[in-house]
Amino acid sequence: MITIGIIGGAGFTAGELIRILLHHKKVNIDFIYSTSNAGNKVSAVHQDLIGSTELVFTNTINPKVDVLFLCLGHGNSKNFLAQNTSFNNVIIDLSNDFRLQDNAKFQGKEFVYGLPELQKEKIQHAQYIANPGCFATALQLAILPLASERLLENDVHVNAVTGATGAGVSLSKTTHFTWRDNNFSYYKPFTHQHLGEINQTVQQLQTGFDSEINFLPNRGNFSRGIYATTYTHFKGSLEEAKALYHEYYKDAAFTFVTDQELHVKQVVNTNKCLLHLHKHNDKLLITSCIDNLIKGASGQAVQNMNLLYGFDEKEGLELKGSCF
Amino acid sequence: MITIGIIGGAGFTAGELIRILLHHKKVNIDFIYSTSNAGNKVSAVHQDLIGSTELVFTNTINPKVDVLFLCLGHGNSKNFLAQNTSFNNVIIDLSNDFRLQDNAKFQGKEFVYGLPELQKEKIQHAQYIANPGCFATALQLAILPLASERLLENDVHVNAVTGATGAGVSLSKTTHFTWRDNNFSYYKPFTHQHLGEINQTVQQLQTGFDSEINFLPNRGNFSRGIYATTYTHFKGSLEEAKALYHEYYKDAAFTFVTDQELHVKQVVNTNKCLLHLHKHNDKLLITSCIDNLIKGASGQAVQNMNLLYGFDEKEGLELKGSCF
Amino acid sequence: MITIGIIGGAGFTAGELIRILLHHKKVNIDFIYSTSNAGNKVSAVHQDLIGSTELVFTNTINPKVDVLFLCLGHGNSKNFLAQNTSFNNVIIDLSNDFRLQDNAKFQGKEFVYGLPELQKEKIQHAQYIANPGCFATALQLAILPLASERLLENDVHVNAVTGATGAGVSLSKTTHFTWRDNNFSYYKPFTHQHLGEINQTVQQLQTGFDSEINFLPNRGNFSRGIYATTYTHFKGSLEEAKALYHEYYKDAAFTFVTDQELHVKQVVNTNKCLLHLHKHNDKLLITSCIDNLIKGASGQAVQNMNLLYGFDEKEGLELKGSCF
Amino acid sequence: MITIGIIGGAGFTAGELIRILLHHKKVNIDFIYSTSNAGNKVSAVHQDLIGSTELVFTNTINPKVDVLFLCLGHGNSKNFLAQNTSFNNVIIDLSNDFRLQDNAKFQGKEFVYGLPELQKEKIQHAQYIANPGCFATALQLAILPLASERLLENDVHVNAVTGATGAGVSLSKTTHFTWRDNNFSYYKPFTHQHLGEINQTVQQLQTGFDSEINFLPNRGNFSRGIYATTYTHFKGSLEEAKALYHEYYKDAAFTFVTDQELHVKQVVNTNKCLLHLHKHNDKLLITSCIDNLIKGASGQAVQNMNLLYGFDEKEGLELKGSCF
Structure with missing residues (x-):
């Protein structure tokens, strides 16, 4: 069982991440960070989660979580990491800040481009993931x-x-x-x-x-x-x-x-x-x-986490489609 | 041929009014007032009007037009008339400012509730119309x-x-x-x-x-x-x-x-x-x-104008529906 | 682990049932019956299931499955049971054929109205369920x-x-x-x-x-x-x-x-x-x-099955919502 | 004032043609032919026309109308003209039967491809028009x-x-x-x-x-x-x-x-x-x-008719858009 935190918890990708991780058997959501919503119930923002979670947004970061998901607007992941230097565990970034080789190194961290169909092994051995667009x-x-x-x-x-x-x-x-x-x-x-x-x-x-x-x-x-x-x-x-x-x-x-x-x-x-x-x-x-939002963002982020931790690649991701 | 002016020209009801009046045979649009869009083409805001009109938004009011249509947010018609007292011709207000008896008199003007099916004759003899919601x-x-x-x-x-x-x-x-x-x-x-x-x-x-x-x-x-x-x-x-x-x-x-x-x-x-x-x-x-937007707003406003001026009640309003 | 069969497999409710049961930990789908689609892949009809199942529609019924779900048009469940009398295990009917007291008994079978919030205990002890509309x-x-x-x-x-x-x-x-x-x-x-x-x-x-x-x-x-x-x-x-x-x-x-x-x-x-x-x-x-289709049909059918078999009431039903 | 007839009156393109021609100042709709709807009110099929017309579908063709619009499925215009040879006035066909040079001559009639932006003059002098797709x-x-x-x-x-x-x-x-x-x-x-x-x-x-x-x-x-x-x-x-x-x-x-x-x-x-x-x-x-349905079908058909008869090219076609 690992613990995770989410930064930028009020947007679409964070919402999907929460929906997926609530039913992931190897993950405990430690905190969901949102300065604008601190103190509010998560289900007051992601309103389909009424009855699914009693989690509350926080404006405090626990640097000890095993995985930090960054669900910030493009450009803001870099700013966030520059201001929050204490975090040294796994980071999965959903923005476009670290996807290109030219930007992949930041503060000694080297981000691996997280497209499993391209380079599954690299992801399995990575610590920092730049999740694709x-x-x-x-x-x-x-x-x-x-x-x-x-x-x-x-x-x-x-x-x-x-x-x-x-x-x-x-x-x-x-x-x-x-x-x-x-x-x-x-x-x-x-x-x-x-x-x-x-x-x-x-x-x-x-x-x-x-x-x-x-x-x-x-x-x-x-x-x-x-x-x-x-x-x-x-x-x-x-x-x-x-x-x-x-x-x-x-x-x-x-x-x-x-x-x-x-x-x-x-x-x-x-x-x-x-x-x-x-x-x-x-x-x-x-x-x-x-x-x-799923294979194009939050689902692929979880897939990357599964690979990186050696979990079943499909854990948490066998989702019932909504075809009509 | 009468001349008309529209106040608050960038919203939905003004847009519909312009679309209708461009093809009304008894009406000339003298000006469309919008402080935020003054100087811009009308077709830059109401973008389906490309090819239909070369009109430009203005921030100057011509008080001599025969009819003034007020397409302002609720509460703003009263403010507008309080600040623009020179206008003494026909006014058709699309807001809810003058619809109730308690609010129907303002600065010596008495607004008639403009529901033709209720009181066609009153409308025919009115000068100031409060268009229904x-x-x-x-x-x-x-x-x-x-x-x-x-x-x-x-x-x-x-x-x-x-x-x-x-x-x-x-x-x-x-x-x-x-x-x-x-x-x-x-x-x-x-x-x-x-x-x-x-x-x-x-x-x-x-x-x-x-x-x-x-x-x-x-x-x-x-x-x-x-x-x-x-x-x-x-x-x-x-x-x-x-x-x-x-x-x-x-x-x-x-x-x-x-x-x-x-x-x-x-x-x-x-x-x-x-x-x-x-x-x-x-x-x-x-x-x-x-x-x-039509019978519930701009179309009914034109119907009221037609009644008030003795035009054919249907003039400008025999619109091709968009049923699918 | 129980085995189940689905009758009328090409419609919306059967599709949802399949989507849910594919990920239900206590259930094995034994057969999906559809005369019009016999021999076709299930994923050729429920097309989001590509990659999720290799099941094929059949026109043969296995009367030994533990649960039979009837996903037939209204009136057709009665016809089906009249023509297929060999089935004596659990039946969960999604039509309106057996919901009213006057129709609840058929061929010695007595159907219990399957609204858990109304009568959970009755459902837990039932063999035949009439799933609500x-x-x-x-x-x-x-x-x-x-x-x-x-x-x-x-x-x-x-x-x-x-x-x-x-x-x-x-x-x-x-x-x-x-x-x-x-x-x-x-x-x-x-x-x-x-x-x-x-x-x-x-x-x-x-x-x-x-x-x-x-x-x-x-x-x-x-x-x-x-x-x-x-x-x-x-x-x-x-x-x-x-x-x-x-x-x-x-x-x-x-x-x-x-x-x-x-x-x-x-x-x-x-x-x-x-x-x-x-x-x-x-x-x-x-x-x-x-x-x-879920609480109003296939999800509630699974909830009833869970209750009837003493499974966790939520098994298979902790679904990721699709809120936007 | 010319008279027109419409063949195949129950489809989308016929409906749009009727909606346009009801307000065209030079045209009288003589008949709307539909075998499946003969005797029914046009407004029972094109239901937005309640209050706009009392026309009734007919299964009798008046061969003396000035213009015949064919609103038939592809392949059926040819069949129709083969079986109805008495018509010798203007024909505007909305199907794809006569658009290609190889098919443009039929029973002594020569169809002109009706794209005004390509060949306005040819259309002005044509008798038979193949309306573009x-x-x-x-x-x-x-x-x-x-x-x-x-x-x-x-x-x-x-x-x-x-x-x-x-x-x-x-x-x-x-x-x-x-x-x-x-x-x-x-x-x-x-x-x-x-x-x-x-x-x-x-x-x-x-x-x-x-x-x-x-x-x-x-x-x-x-x-x-x-x-x-x-x-x-x-x-x-x-x-x-x-x-x-x-x-x-x-x-x-x-x-x-x-x-x-x-x-x-x-x-x-x-x-x-x-x-x-x-x-x-x-x-x-x-x-x-x-x-x-308009520039791509019925509106362009009316535009072609206007050109062919020397009417104002825009007559009947200054339609209020439905932009939202």
């Missing part, structure tokens, strides 16, 4: 098998749509219900910040790849999930592509290749990534779906 | 025929659900997409502020009515429309009830009684109120549907 | 404490809205996306079939109650959940009401009384019922929320 | 200016999402609310039938273009609208692209180029197409939005 997870899982065999030949074309939880709990024009309901739009065309992580991984596997990953992210009028379509030139047959993907993911705990065409609700409220392959002329089309 | 419109249209014949015998039970535009453009927890999507909840049970207008009208028609109107308003996870179910004791047959309602609304331009069971999208983007009657034992169940 | 669950949980103390004084007014899964997987005009999206409507006013169960329970607790339960069911434009508001005359104070409800539900595994105003997503994808009390003048307003 | 409209308007200047250099990449009305009124698994709500998926990758029209137009403007138009259509969880993103190599600057598009569309009645980033609700319930241009490195990204 949500789009970055969906997009990398779509192309890892190709890059691992140096089969990315030229431009990759990606269109992906995310639910509104991807934008966080803060209010903005595009998260207002009257705006988002029955609506659709893109944002940050070709320049989404997750391209950094994605390109880093591609270079790690297929050094020298010099074509472009053209990525159009979209705002969908749903709450949860990422649906990504990726296509690129592929010489082999569909069967060869399937064999490659099945082989690459044969030991993956949550990533599955299927012959069914996909829709995003198949993965909602689960830690799964589902992948589908389709071939048209010389193009291979890969569809990948994840729940942006 | 959205829930108040739907609920009064459900019971006007009964009250007009003094047939309200005892308690009235009303459950109504409104789209998220009813809460205005400002952001709040319950208008965040991730909260509202696929959700449902009540608010202000039995105490919604529109009960004031409703009870005032009931007393006007059926003096001495002393039972209660039990009103539960709900937040629906849709953008537009009000769906209200009202039931109360009724001695007569269903046929008698239908005859009463058909007679009462026989000259109404936009309020129709139908034998079809209703759904709220039948009235979306129109100035209609649809009514349906059902009898179960001694209870008469009346369903009423309106678009909260 | 979804609206019936939400509405009874709202008034059980009052009826148990004979405090229902006169008419009860109920307005409830259900998600589209309540209408089943079959296609109809009102389940077409273009109709239901952003829409709202009632159906079966004052005559919903669940009133039978509700009135039976009220008579069981408060014999002689002779006022009416006025129930307006509505179709909401969301997929899951029931949100019900119930009000009736109550002499006592709000504090007395709260004390009564807290006492009544103090041992309930999944039903909780809270001071927070409720929204339906607080219970989505859980087996919880949340209750809130509000007092206005002499009226007590009770809000109750459940997931129609 | 919805995706085909959005996608062609995105690239017409480039193709007209022979500036399509190599592959075009298109991702577009359509509302559920695009699938028609018939029920199917993917139009069931519980499936579509909060969901997203693609269909017919790279092979959508509208590619035929699109490629035909590209060849008409830029003969010899031999790269591919890679088109991924998606099902969105909204009811109306098409949102399409198209990118391709473009040598010039963003300013040059804007100048090209502004010039090409300077006389277009409903197609506008804007500097605002777009969302699909800006065009819902209007006959507009809005276009936005963005440049990233050597890629030009064009966003185009239309209402699939």
Whole structure:
């Protein structure tokens, strides 16, 4: 039994982390830190937890917990660690502060990029984890098998749509219900910040790849999930592509290749990534779906913790989906 | 041709007013006042108007326009008129500042309650109009025929659900997409502020009515429309009830009684109120549907202007519905 | 470890049952019967189960399983048992065929009404369970404490809205996306079939109650959940009401009384019922929320099985909610 | 004043046509033909029309009407005309039966492809119009200016999402609310039938273009609208692209180029197409939005009729949008 603490407890990812960890058999939640909510019941903020927990937010950190999860806005993890130097156990950071090699070392800590399908062993031996971004997870899982065999030949074309939880709990024009309901739009065309992580991984596997990953992210009028379509030139047959993907993911705990065409609700409220392959002329089309808050954030964080501690990789993560 | 000005031009009701008046054959929009948006194109805020208008928001009021529409938050119409005393032509106020008899006189101006189905003649001879509330419109249209014949015998039970535009453009927890999507909840049970207008009208028609109107308003996870179910004791047959309602609304331009069971999208983007009657034992169940922003606000404001100026009551208001 | 079989495996309630039982530690799914899908993978119909199960639908029944769950359309459970007489172990029926006393005995089997909050002991000693209806669950949980103390004084007014899964997987005009999206409507006013169960329970607790339960069911434009508001005359104070409800539900595994105003997503994808009390003048307003497919169907069926077998009442039912 | 008849009156496109033509000042609806609904009120099927029309469906065709609109399923227009040979006035067909050159001549009638932005003059002099497909409209308007200047250099990449009305009124698994709500998926990758029209137009403007138009259509969880993103190599600057598009569309009645980033609700319930241009490195990204049922079907059909008869091109089509 290990003890854990959560920093930034009022947001979406912290909420999902709490929901998952409340039923994790090897974990005790020691504290949930939120300065703005200190003294309030956790169930007053994460209101579905009425009847599930009597935990109260705190503004005091217990530096002795075994694992610290940082659920802070991008840029704030670095600030937090700079101001709280006493913590020397395991840290799993859900922000983008330490995902790139250039930023992975901080105060003597070295963060390992926590994508189990890329580098499970490194994670098992890590102490500090930089948890991948949500789009970055969906997009990398779509192309890892190709890059691992140096089969990315030229431009990759990606269109992906995310639910509104991807934008966080803060209010903005595009998260207002009257705006988002029955609506659709893109944002940050070709320049989404997750391209950094994605390109880093591609270079790690297929050094020298010099074509472009053209990525159009979209705002969908749903709450949860990422649906990504990726296509690129592929010489082999569909069967060869399937064999490659099945082989690459044969030991993956949550990533599955299927012959069914996909829709995003198949993965909602689960830690799964589902992948589908389709071939048209010389193009291979890969569809990948994840729940942006679970496999794209809090679920993957728990998966990383499980790996790091040698727990069953699925512990706490065999979640009942919410498919309709 | 008359000229009009709009105060508070960036909100939902102003937007709908502009959309309607751009195609009104007797009206010229002279100015749209918005301090926060002065100098910006109207189509930069009401973004569907690209290609429809080159109007620009102003922070200068032209006191010579024939009609001034006040689209301000509740309480602000009074403040605005107190600070802008030079305007002496027609005023149509969409807030709740002047709807109750106790508040209807202000600075020598006397506001007439602008529900055409209640008092068309008074409106035709008015100079200052207090436009009814959205829930108040739907609920009064459900019971006007009964009250007009003094047939309200005892308690009235009303459950109504409104789209998220009813809460205005400002952001709040319950208008965040991730909260509202696929959700449902009540608010202000039995105490919604529109009960004031409703009870005032009931007393006007059926003096001495002393039972209660039990009103539960709900937040629906849709953008537009009000769906209200009202039931109360009724001695007569269903046929008698239908005859009463058909007679009462026989000259109404936009309020129709139908034998079809209703759904709220039948009235979306129109100035209609649809009514349906059902009898179960001694209870008469009346369903009423309106678009909260049109018949419940801006459309009714234009209808009142049409009546007041002797225009065709339907001018500008024969809108193509958006039923799906 | 017990073995179970599911009859009618392709519908919503069977799907939820499978999702729950796959992770239930005391249960082995022996077979899932579906004539129309025999031979197909379960994950080809319940498509979120890719990666979770390799089970295949069968058209053969194993009469030796310990528990048989009937997930058939209303009327079909009776037909099924008439044609399959060899089964003599535990039966949990999710239809409305055996819920009323008049129908509870069939072929020597006597069905017990499976609402744990009403009669946990009877369920613990039962062999045949008639699982309650979804609206019936939400509405009874709202008034059980009052009826148990004979405090229902006169008419009860109920307005409830259900998600589209309540209408089943079959296609109809009102389940077409273009109709239901952003829409709202009632159906079966004052005559919903669940009133039978509700009135039976009220008579069981408060014999002689002779006022009416006025129930307006509505179709909401969301997929899951029931949100019900119930009000009736109550002499006592709000504090007395709260004390009564807290006492009544103090041992309930999944039903909780809270001071927070409720929204339906607080219970989505859980087996919880949340209750809130509000007092206005002499009226007590009770809000109750459940997931129609879980506490309103498959989750409660598992809860009944747990009670009947002496398993932990919560086994398999500590589900991660899907609150946004 | 001309008279018109509508064949196939119960579907979505017929409904929109009726809604538009009821308020068109030059048109009288003579009959609405529907064998399945003959004798029923039009407002019993298109239920928002209660109070707007007393028209009744007929199963008799008046061959003397000036214009016949065919709102039939794909393949059925040909069948209909084969069986109804007496009609020799104007025909506007909304199916895909006559859009391609190879199919454009039938029984001595020659159909002109009715995309006003492509060939307004031809339409003005036509008698038979093949109205473009919805995706085909959005996608062609995105690239017409480039193709007209022979500036399509190599592959075009298109991702577009359509509302559920695009699938028609018939029920199917993917139009069931519980499936579509909060969901997203693609269909017919790279092979959508509208590619035929699109490629035909590209060849008409830029003969010899031999790269591919890679088109991924998606099902969105909204009811109306098409949102399409198209990118391709473009040598010039963003300013040059804007100048090209502004010039090409300077006389277009409903197609506008804007500097605002777009969302699909800006065009819902209007006959507009809005276009936005963005440049990233050597890629030009064009966003185009239309209402699939109006500019993508019935509105464009009326626009074509207006052109053909010399009416004001905007007559009947200055519709109030339904932007939220």
